Amino acid sequence: MKNKIKVSIEGLGIYRDYINEQDQIIFVEKDIKLFDLIKYLNKKLGNKFYNNIIKNKEINPNTIIFLNGINIHHLEGLDTIINENDRIVFGIMVNGG
Amino acid sequence: MKGYLGKLLDIDLTKNEIKEMLLEKDMLTKFLGGRGLGIKLLYDLLPKNTDPLSEENIMIFLTGPLTGTIAPGAGKFVVVTKSPVSNGFLDSYSSGRFAVELKFAGYDGIILRGKAKKPSKILIQDKKISIDNAEHLWGKDTFETESYLQSELKDQELGTICIGPAGENLVKYASINSDYYRQAARGGIGAVMGSKNIKAISVRGTNGLVCHDSHKMVEIILEHKKLLDKSPVVANRMRYGTPSTLDITNEAGMLPTKNYQIGNYKKAKNTLDSSGVEKSYVKSRGCYGCMIACSKISKVSEGEFKNDIVEGPEYETVGMFGSNLGIDYLPAIIKANIECDRLGLDTISTGNTIGFFMECSEKNILPEELKKYGINFGDYKGMLKLIEKIAFKKEEGSLLSEGVKLLSQKIGNNSSKFAMHVKGLEFAAYDPRIGLGTSLSYAVSPRGACHRRAWPPAIEVLGKLKPYTIEGKAELIKKMVDENTVFHSLLICDFPAKWIPLEVKEFIGYIETATGYKYQEKDLWEVADRVETLIRMFNNREGLTREDDTLPRRIFEDKLMNGSANEKSISERDLDTLLSDYYEIRGWNTEGIPKENKIKELNII
Numbered sequence: 001m002k003n004k005i006k007v008s009i010e011g012l013g014i015y016r017d018y019i020n021e022q023d024q025i026i027f028v029e030k031d032i033k034l035f036d037l038i039k040y041l042n043k044k045l046g047n048k049f050y051n052n053i054i055k056n057k058e059i060n061p062n063t064i065i066f067l068n069g070i071n072i073h074h075l076e077g078l079d080t081i082i083n084e085n086d087r088i089v090f091g092i093m094v095n096g097g
Numbered sequence: 098m099k100g101y102l103g104k105l106l107d108i109d110l111t112k113n114e115i116k117e118m119l120l121e122k123d124m125l126t127k128f129l130g131g132r133g134l135g136i137k138l139l140y141d142l143l144p145k146n147t148d149p150l151s152e153e154n155i156m157i158f159l160t161g162p163l164t165g166t167i168a169p170g171a172g173k174f175v176v177v178t179k180s181p182v183s184n185g186f187l188d189s190y191s192s193g194r195f196a197v198e199l200k201f202a203g204y205d206g207i208i209l210r211g212k213a214k215k216p217s218k219i220l221i222q223d224k225k226i227s228i229d230n231a232e233h234l235w236g237k238d239t240f241e242t243e244s245y246l247q248s249e250l251k252d253q254e255l256g257t258i259c260i261g262p263a264g265e266n267l268v269k270y271a272s273i274n275s276d277y278y279r280q281a282a283r284g285g286i287g288a289v290m291g292s293k294n295i296k297a298i299s300v301r302g303t304n305g306l307v308c309h310d311s312h313k314m315v316e317i318i319l320e321h322k323k324l325l326d327k328s329p330v331v332a333n334r335m336r337y338g339t340p341s342t343l344d345i346t347n348e349a350g351m352l353p354t355k356n357y358q359i360g361n362y363k364k365a366k367n368t369l370d371s372s373g374v375e376k377s378y379v380k381s382r383g384c385y386g387c388m389i390a391c392s393k394i395s396k397v398s399e400g401e402f403k404n405d406i407v408e409g410p411e412y413e414t415v416g417m418f419g420s421n422l423g424i425d426y427l428p429a430i431i432k433a434n435i436e437c438d439r440l441g442l443d444t445i446s447t448g449n450t451i452g453f454f455m456e457c458s459e460k461n462i463l464p465e466e467l468k469k470y471g472i473n474f475g476d477y478k479g480m481l482k483l484i485e486k487i488a489f490k491k492e493e494g495s496l497l498s499e500g501v502k503l504l505s506q507k508i509g510n511n512s513s514k515f516a517m518h519v520k521g522l523e524f525a526a527y528d529p530r531i532g533l534g535t536s537l538s539y540a541v542s543p544r545g546a547c548h549r550r551a552w553p554p555a556i557e558v559l560g561k562l563k564p565y566t567i568e569g570k571a572e573l574i575k576k577m578v579d580e581n582t583v584f585h586s587l588l589i590c591d592f593p594a595k596w597i598p599l600e601v602k603e604f605i606g607y608i609e610t611a612t613g614y615k616y617q618e619k620d621l622w623e624v625a626d627r628v629e630t631l632i633r634m635f636n637n638r639e640g641l642t643r644e645d646d647t648l649p650r651r652i653f654e655d656k657l658m659n660g661s662a663n664e665k666s667i668s669e670r671d672l673d674t675l676l677s678d679y680y681e682i683r684g685w686n687t688e689g690i691p692k693e694n695k696i697k698e699l700n701i702i
Contacts, residue, residue: 012344013333013371052329062329064559066348069361069659073561089348092333093559095595096552097342097412097526 003030005084009041012091018049019090028082034065035078037088053090064091099309100162100611101125102205106226108219110293111152111211115226120205126614127700130161130205132188133586133628135177138208139186140635149181149285150267150292152212158199158258158298161588165200165306167318168607169599170590172196172385174206174281181285182269182500183520183645185636186543189286191258192384192590193275198256201302213294216265218246221300231296235265238439239274246299259297260287261441263488267291268498270446270523274438278408279384282443284522284544285500309613317606318388321597325388330596335381337371338393339412344370346416349558350659351531353524354420355474356452357517357651360528361659362420368427369419374410377427382408389593395431402428410434410444413548416526417448422455423474432481440488445548446500449523451483453501453516454493462510467493514650520545520641529648529667530657532557532564536667537675538574540646543632549591551577567671571678579625586628627699630683630691634701643689646676 004027011019023045028037035057042050053063058078065072066089072080082088103125107118120134128134138157147153156178163171174196180187199206202223218231234242239261246257256275263271264287271287272280308314325331333341343365346352350360367373377397383390397405410418410430414437418430437444451472457463458471470493472479486494496504501523505516517524522545529536534553542550551574557564562573583601584591587608593599602618609615616624636645648667656664677687684695696702 012348013337013341014329016372060329064345069348069350071349071559074563091345091348092329092341093555094330094342094345095555095598096548096591097339097346097416 004028005030005032005082007037007082007085008087010087010089012089014092015049015052015090018045032082033078034067034072034080034082034088037082038078062093064093065089066091098122098125098612098614099307100166100608100613101130102200102203104204106204106207106221107210108207108228109210110213110217110228110295113228115228118208125162127624128628129583129586129624130164131159131175131586131588132177132582133624134206135159135175135188136186136628136631136635139177139179140631142208143179145638147179149179149184149289152293154179154289154292156209156289156293157206158209159206159588160196160200161586162612163587163589163607165197166308166607166611167314167386168589168611169318169321169593169597170384170387171588172387173588173590174199175585175588176273176281176286178286178289179639180544181288182522183284183545183641185520185639185641186632187284187286188544188585189273189281189283190549190585191273191275191279191281193258193279194254194256194385195258195275195298195300196256196588197385198254198300198302200306201304202300203302203304207298209293209295212292216294216296218297218299219295221298223301223303234296236262238262239441240277240439242297243274243277246297250299250301252301255299255301257297257299260290261439261488263441264288264291265296266488266490266498268442268487268490269500269503270443270450272437272441272443274441278438280438280443283445283547287441308611310610314607314610317610321599321603322388325593325597328597330598331389334391334592334596335389337375338381338391340369340374340410340415341371342412343415345559346527346554347420349531349554350657351528351554351558352420353416353452353526353528355423356421356456356515357524357528358456358655359659360531360657362425364425365420368425369415369430373427374415377431384590387590387593389596391592397428397431400428402432405431405435407431407435407438413526414444414448417445417452418480421448421452421526422480424477424480426477429477429481433484436481436484440485442484442488445525446523447484447487449517450487450497450501450504451480453504453512454483454497456515457508457512462512463508467496467508514654517649517651518546519648520645522546527554528657530652530665533567533667533671533675534562534570534573536648536652536672537570537679538578540648540672540676541574541679543636549581549585551581553577565665567674567678571675571682574679575682578629579622582625582628583621586624623699626683627701630685630695630699631701633683633685633689634691634696637690643676646689648672
């Protein structure tokens with residue numbers, strides 16, 4: 001666990017179906033990029049989750065990913081480095097309410 | 098042209114006269130219907146400087162060329178009038194049986210002029226039209242009224258719109274109700290109907306509607322249905338309805354909390370977000386012609402409001418009665434929703450006005466005569482009592498019934514800084530400090546702070562565009578406003594269009610198969626430009642200026658805490674720059690007045 005960091009993940013809306021309560025805390029390699037973390041989740045949570053999140057190696061426009069409340073597009077996108085105790089939230093795009 | 102009926106019912110309540118007004122093809126192709134046709138008629142028919150609550154004001158109830166067809170979300174109507182809140186243009190939308198029955202009865206809409214001598218109702222059964230006494234209904238709530246009319250006529254398919262006590266009492270945010278739980282609610286539209294002594298309009302049409310090419314329309318829908326079936330956005334909405342928006346606005350930090358002091362409500366998790374609200378859902382309901390059925394029927398399962406049922410609550414209602422009032426008890430929000438529907442009140446403005454009053458109470462700045470009515474954030478019992486007092490204008494409810502703009506003038510003490518409105522219309526459930534484009538869209542909206550003119554957070558908060566840059570924002574807002582203007586002139590629901598998603602160009606086929614008239618995409622964008630420019634001309638004529646295109650001081654002076662706004666406020670200078678940019682790309686001068694060459698180019702008058 002020495003080179004591992006603790007990260008919390010959460011799904012909103014239909015993404016809740018993929019991430020159970022016990023899956024919300026994960027340990028991943030230090031300095032991991034978001035894309036690699038999502039690939040790790042692909043193994044853990046299944047292809048369907050991954051295929052909803054990623055389209056042509058980019059974030060699916062139907063998906064919004066927040067890192068500590070910030071839209072990941074406004075950081076470094078899939079290349080964003082994840083740090084200890086970061087909170088990553090996966091949600092479905094909305095257009096009003 | 099097929100799709101349209103080519104005529105309006107023209108009812109003069111003062112003279113007790115019923116006529117028909119023919120609609121020329123040229124007017125329909127230039128303004129489409131709904132919002133577009135509404136502003137054309139309002140501009141031409143309403144004398145300048147008319148008092149909105151006088152009998153000289155007119156109300157225009159309109160459908161669109163797709164209403165009553167099987168195009169996605171084609172079951173809506175709009176009511177257009179001069180606003181008692183802004184003194185400018187007001188368009189208020191609802192779905193409901195009323196819209197399709199009106200088309201089936203043979204009319205594209207209704208114009209109401211004058212004022213009935215005593216409380217009245219209007220009944221339209223195809224060509225049989227009557228204005229009848231409704232004194233026995235005056236004072237009844239909307240549920241009682243609609244139920245009474247259905248029973249009286251022994252017709253469950255009747256399309257009825259009606260006002261409740263709030264509309265009768267001219268509350269500035271009274272709604273017009275439809276199908277029990279649907280409302281044209283914004284801007285005091287119910288007060289205008291109340292000022293005309295009209296309690297209800299019921300319609301039953303048996304003529305159906307002939308389209309230019311129904312088979313082709315079915316083919317288009319089947320193609321769009323395939324897209325719909327693949328859309329995770331649609332899947333999310335089908336399961337959770339509009340409250341799924343709260344998941345995102347809360348996470349992004351734009352969820353109004355305690356009268357827009359904070360952008361995030363931690364207690365919303367598993368109570369007011371989609372996982373919390375879903376626990377109360379008992380079934381889904383779709384509007385006429387909808388493939389999604391995002392509306393949810395909710396039932397309280399325990400506690401003091403056990404067994405209360407509502408269609409909803411929608412996102413805006415959860416936001417305005419929940420986080421905005423510091424209330425995380427969903428059953429109380431469901432109860433508030435029912436009470437607003439029953440009494441005929443806009444849930445957005447009601448929640449906003451109560452939130453403002455709560456903040457004034459907690460800041461201890463209420464005038465002496467109001468201090469005994471002080472109410473704190475989180476007091477759901479006080480909130481429920483206040484809703485009834487507003488509808489009946491009792492005690493402090495009388496002051497609150499005027500909306501936050503006038504209420505803040507009464508309270509004084511610099512409270513106008515956090516009276517969250519634009520042009521007198523209260524903010525909806527997202528905070529404009531989240532981005533510059535979002536701020537611009539609230540500021541320039543002709544009816545006031547409006548969540549349906551455009552929803553820029555989708556692009557500048559949740560998309561790739563940065564929230565606080567100026568470049569491209571005026572163009573973005575124009576495009577988003579114009580897109581909605583096309584949808585709202587066609588009078589289709591913007592939800593299927595946004596969620597499948599379908600762009601403006603994809604409606605060319607629907608219009609052609611309904612009417613036989615083929616637009617190019619550029620023609621539809623030009624219609625939108627024409628409509629928005631004419632709305633601006635109307636507002637200018639009625640005295641609104643650039644100074645009205647602004648935001649409350651809180652947006653410029655107080656930082657929005659939490660979420661991606663990361664302690665941001667909006668620079669007044671940036672907003673001013675964007676306003677100038679927006680006017681320029683619209684072809685309006687620096688004061689926001691459309692230029693002569695633009696009016697000519699758009700062939701407006």
